[in-house]
Amino acid sequence: MFDVSIWGAFVGGLVVFFSPCILPIVPFYLSYMAGTGMATLNADGDLPANVQRKAVVSSVMFSAGIITVFVLLGAAAFSVSQSFKMYQDEFRYASAAIIALIGLHFLGVIKIGFLNRQFQVNAGDTNNMSLVGSYVVGLAFAAGWTPCVGGVLTAVIMTASFEDTAMQGVGLLFVFGVGLTLPFVIAAFFIKPFLKFAARFRRHMGVVEKVMGLLMLTFALLLITNRINEIANWMIETFPAFTSL
16 A cells, blocks of 8 residues: 655655765765775776675665664654654644754755754774674764754654554654665665766755755645645545555
8 A cells, every 4th residue: 555654755765865965975985884995996997896795785784773773763753752642733833843944944045053964984994894883883874864864854753753653653764764775785786886976966966955945845834734644645546556556
């Protein structure tokens, strides 16, 4: 059965990956996970098999760390919403206001300083970086999320808090995490083509940021009017193929 929240969370994760806050730093994370320098990644010819393999495995563990934090946030959001269920409307209005402010930040209408914070790993020798180390870096990345992650993540967390069960709330954050990290794992499989793509895609960063802002304002409006389910029903009626998804 088509669920607009689930697909929205997945697409939100994908959009965040290609945002100005994430995509430009992905090559450096790939270098970090592969345990080699950018010069090696950009050099002509194929990457050594051991470097490629380490990049892929480490990126999977890195992604698992990110998803772990998001799942815990989903559980916490649902728990808090249940504790204040009698104030659900007030909670919904406050959530919509926060999401709208972040949307205006992305559109450049207002500037919110702390949303410009970025998480970075320390440069250094990572040749001996373990799989556990990659997982821990993923935990740290999610805990110190960048502004783009924080903006869309806020919308997904608020949606998760209104789900009917804890599993649905947790599942929503899991799907968001998969949407965000799946491109990272794919990039590790195809490092050299990805680096060329990322270099060409940078000129579209401003457009992506504006689209994110508009989507967040739209979501805030749907949240205030409590019409998210109506969108799902409209999509099912307009595109019957969604019922088989």
